[in-house]
Amino acid sequence: MQASLRRTLWISRVTFLEAVRQRFFAFLLVLSAAMVLSSVSFRVFDFGHGELKFIADFGFGGMFFFGSVLAVVMTAQLFFSEIDNRTALTLLAKPVSRAEFLLGKFFGAWAVLGVFVAVLASLQGTVLWAREQELVAQAEQAGRIPTTFSFGGLVQLALLQWLRLGVVISIVLAISALARTFLFAVVVGSLAVVAGQLQWIAQDALLRPTDSPVYAAFLWVSTRIIPNLQQFNLADALVLGASAVEDGAVFAVFLSGLAYLAAYLTVGALIFRRREI
Amino acid sequence: MSSAISVRHLTKDFRIGLRGLKLRAVDDLSLEIPRGQVYGLLGPNGCGKSTTLKIVLGLVTATAGEISILGQPSATSAARRRTGFLPEAPYFHKFLTGRELVRYCAQLSGVADADVDAAVEDALGLAAMTEAAARPIGTYSKGMLQRIGFAQAVVHDPELVILDEPTAGVDPVGSAAIGNMIQAMRAKGKTIVLCSHLLGQVEQVCDRVAIMDRGKLVLEGAVEDVLARRDRHVLTVEAMTPAARAAAEAALAAHGATVTSVTHPRRSLEDLFRELVTGSRDA
Numbered sequence: 001m002q003a004s005l006r007r008t009l010w011i012s013r014v015t016f017l018e019a020v021r022q023r024f025f026a027f028l029l030v031l032s033a034a035m036v037l038s039s040v041s042f043r044v045f046d047f048g049h050g051e052l053k054f055i056a057d058f059g060f061g062g063m064f065f066f067g068s069v070l071a072v073v074m075t076a077q078l079f080f081s082e083i084d085n086r087t088a089l090t091l092l093a094k095p096v097s098r099a100e101f102l103l104g105k106f107f108g109a110w111a112v113l114g115v116f117v118a119v120l121a122s123l124q125g126t127v128l129w130a131r132e133q134e135l136v137a138q139a140e141q142a143g144r145i146p147t148t149f150s151f152g153g154l155v156q157l158a159l160l161q162w163l164r165l166g167v168v169i170s171i172v173l174a175i176s177a178l179a180r181t182f183l184f185a186v187v188v189g190s191l192a193v194v195a196g197q198l199q200w201i202a203q204d205a206l207l208r209p210t211d212s213p214v215y216a217a218f219l220w221v222s223t224r225i226i227p228n229l230q231q232f233n234l235a236d237a238l239v240l241g242a243s244a245v246e247d248g249a250v251f252a253v254f255l256s257g258l259a260y261l262a263a264y265l266t267v268g269a270l271i272f273r274r275r276e277i
Numbered sequence: 278m279s280s281a282i283s284v285r286h287l288t289k290d291f292r293i294g295l296r297g298l299k300l301r302a303v304d305d306l307s308l309e310i311p312r313g314q315v316y317g318l319l320g321p322n323g324c325g326k327s328t329t330l331k332i333v334l335g336l337v338t339a340t341a342g343e344i345s346i347l348g349q350p351s352a353t354s355a356a357r358r359r360t361g362f363l364p365e366a367p368y369f370h371k372f373l374t375g376r377e378l379v380r381y382c383a384q385l386s387g388v389a390d391a392d393v394d395a396a397v398e399d400a401l402g403l404a405a406m407t408e409a410a411a412r413p414i415g416t417y418s419k420g421m422l423q424r425i426g427f428a429q430a431v432v433h434d435p436e437l438v439i440l441d442e443p444t445a446g447v448d449p450v451g452s453a454a455i456g457n458m459i460q461a462m463r464a465k466g467k468t469i470v471l472c473s474h475l476l477g478q479v480e481q482v483c484d485r486v487a488i489m490d491r492g493k494l495v496l497e498g499a500v501e502d503v504l505a506r507r508d509r510h511v512l513t514v515e516a517m518t519p520a521a522r523a524a525a526e527a528a529l530a531a532h533g534a535t536v537t538s539v540t541h542p543r544r545s546l547e548d549l550f551r552e553l554v555t556g557s558r559d560a
Contacts, residue, residue, distance in 0.1 A: 003387060010384045014370060021372055085368045090429065093334045093362035093439075094385045095354040277336040 007096050008103045015078055015108025020115070025074060028066045029116055035062035036123045040131060050147050051135065052128055053240055059124040060235050063161055067116055068193050071168040075109045076185040079176040088277055099269040106166075106173055106265060113165045121158035125151060128239075153238035156250060163257040164232040168193055170261045171227075174268035177275060196229035203228065227260040279348035281437050281468035282310040282333060287342035289328055289492075302328040304492035306342070310485075312436075315459060315469045317479040317500075320489035326472050327365065329489075330441055334362055347436055358387055361430035365442040365472075367422060371415030375406055375425045378414060379432050386433035396432050403458060404428035420451030427458055438462055439470045444478060449550045456482050477545065480504070513542055 019025060039058035082088040082105075091101060128149050139146035172189040179185040199222070206219040231253050237245040289303040303325040310316045318326050331337040333344055335352025346356040369378050379397045388396045401407045404424040409417070417425065423443055430438055440459070444452040452475065459469055459482050473479050479486060480500060488496040496503060514525075526536050 007385050010381060014373070014381060017372060018370060086364060086366075087368055087370065089331075089336060089364045090362070090367060090369070090382075090426075091385065092336055093357060093360070093364070094382065095358040095387055096385050097354065274338075276338065277331070 004097070004100055008100045008107065011091070011096070011101060011104025012107035012111065015105050016111045018081075019074055019078060019109060019112040022074065022077075024077075025070065025112060025116075028070050029119060032062050032066040032116070032120050033123055035059070035066075036120055036127060040127055050240070051131060052147050052149050053236065055128055055131060056124070056149070056235050056239050059120070059127065060157065060161065060233075063117065063120045063124070064164070067113060067161065067165045068168055070116060071109070071113055071165045072172050072189040072193060073186055074112065075105070075169045075172040076176050076179075076182050076189060078109055079105055079173060080182040080185065083277065084182075092277055098273045098275075102173055102177065102265065102269050102272050106169055109169050110162075110166050113169065114162055117158050117162045117165065121154060121161075125154050128154070147240075149239050153240075157235055157238045160232045160234060160238075160250070160253060160257070163254065163261070164229055167227050167229070167257050167260050167264070168196075170264035170268065171196075174264045174271065177268040177272035192226070193229065195226050199223060199226045199228040200230050202226070227256070231256065279345070280309045281312045281314075281316075281347060282308065282351075282470065283343075283345045284308040284329070284333070285343045287329065287332065287344060288340045289325070289332060289337065290340045301492055303332070303339075306489070306492070306494055308487055308494065308497065310468065310470060312347075312468050313463070313466050314484040315463050315471060315482050317483035317486035318470060318472045318489065319474075319476070319479060319486055324489045325492040326489055327441060330362075330439055330470070330472060334360070334439065358433070359436045361433065361435035361438040363423070363426045363430040363438075363440045363443055366445060367426035369414050369422070369425070369429075372413060374411055374413055375417070375421075375428070376401065376410040378425060379410075379428050382429035383432045386435075388433050396434065400428040400432035403431060403461060405454060405458075420447045420454075423447055423451065423455060424458075427455065431462065435467070437468045437470070439472075441472045442474065443471070444473060444475050452478060509537075 036059040039055045042054075042058065082091070082101075088101070092098070129151075132146075132148055136146040136148070168189075171192045172185060175188050175192070176185040179188065202219050202222045206216070206223055210216050234245065234250065234253070238250070285307050287303050287306040288301070291300045291302055292298070293300050306325070306329060318329070320326050328337060332339050333346065333351050335357065338352075344351040347359050349356040349359075373381065376397060379400055380393060383393050383396050383400075398407070401410050404427045406421065406424050406428055409421060414422070414425065423445075427440070427443065430440070443455050443459075447455065456478055459471065462469055463482075471479060471483060483500050485499050486497070486503060487494055514521075517525075522539065529536060
């Protein structure tokens with residue numbers, strides 16, 4: 001067990017080093033950081049919401065969008081570069097199991113996304129804090145109750161975003177284990193992210209009565225197979241305290257994310273075990 | 278003692294296209310590769326050599342047949358722990374240095390933490406890569422890539438080393454260096470399976486050879502046995518005059534022997550090249 005863990009960690013380490021050297025990672029990180037920093041300039045387009053909410057929505061929206069692009073494209077690229085360049089031949093000819101290889105890829109990619117989320121969340125926190133100081137001063141002068149945000153909530157939300165991106169990585173790895181080409185994995189992986197974002201529609205439909213058992217079965221299966229990626233969107237509740245979070249809701253989302261992550265990695269490992277290199 | 282590799286009735290079919298047409302890459306192959314020898318696996322491109330090696334290493338599943346490595350079923354971690362592999366045209370992460378790559382492979386191969394440093398330096402020394410070990414792999418020449426590939430294959434001191442085209446694209450000096458590494462491994466009692474198109478080198482370093490064609494085994498045996506023509510003899514004579522030659526032919530004819538050809542001995546172009554460029558390295 002310890003030896004297996006060590007092999008997995010070594011593969012993760014090299015995967016991480018390979019990923020952070022990619023220009024694609026640096027490009028998306030800079031682009032996302034610019035988006036978070038520029039949110040202050042765009043706050044006049046706040047659509048009637050509070051400024052801090054606009055800044056938080058803008059920043060976390062960018063974090064998820066660019067994070068998802070990174071999770072899909074980078075994960076598929078890291079997987080297929082090993083297959084196409086035949087470095088996987090060298091690795092898998094050693095006492096490394098297919099599951100260890102896949103887990104190593106997962107943890108390496110997830111660590112890169114961890115850096116991505118941490119950098120953006122830090123910037124987001126700084127921007128929110130700076131604007132909060134100005135708003136508090138203005139509110140005190142006007143005798144109003146100031147709008148604030150929660151640092152603890154920001155950290156929780158960043159962790160949830162990281163978990164959400166982990167779920168995306170595990171889905172892309174499961175698809176890559178089956179796919180023959182990088183392009184197929186990226187296209188299907190992207191569709192899976194879109195389906196995850198829209199999964200709540202199927203959940204709503206499932207709650208409505210229907211005469212068709214086939215339709216109901218389809219919805220039931222869809223809502224089990226496809227994770228609801230919208231459930232991780234708790235910025236309003238956690239960061240701004242705009243709405244209440246039910247007891248245990250964050251924990252339930254956390255557990256749900258971990259369950260999907262483990263399930264997709266298991267499926268990926270089972271598929272990859274039969275793949276001929 | 279069991280064979281290093283035992284292959285019994287191995288068959289591999291690949292499915293091609295949507296209709297699933299079968300392509301038989303390996304056809305009822307049986308081989309016993311003894312321990313402690315250098316074994317050459319030869320054949321033209323597409324004859325099933327690399328597929329056979331991949332099946333042995335568990336990278337591809339067999340359609341039928343049984344394989345064991347050092348007495349253990351192949352495709353198990355335990356069997357692979359005792360095996361080293363250098364793939365054809367190896368590619369490694371370019372950002373790693375040679376030493377980092379060999380260390381990485383040592384860790385994956387189960388070398389104990391306390392022994393890693395010594396194992397890495399031993400493997401680098403064996404592959405004559407110690408001086409270049411601190412450089413990123415992206416700066417290596419083809420010959421150096423093969424040598425660092427050899428180092429990663431032997432860093433865990435395996436009992437069996439499988440080399441798939443280790444000299445492909447390497448100049449004769451580099452090729453000779455790899456030949457020396459193979460000899461050094463044999464001197465340590467290791468079993469080496471060598472897949473190569475350089476027949477001259479195979480002839481020099483291998484104890485036994487197997488020749489495959491269209492997935493089937495067409496010849497197997499000790500190099501001396503399969504190459505020797507017991508009904509012919511070669512005499513090398515210095516300062517032979519025409520008169521001496523005529524006398525020798527007459528003497529042989531008197532005993533019923535016939536001289537079929539008289540030529541001047543030649544050295545190989547490879548020997549000449551190596552002699553002229555001895556000492557140069559492809560660093």
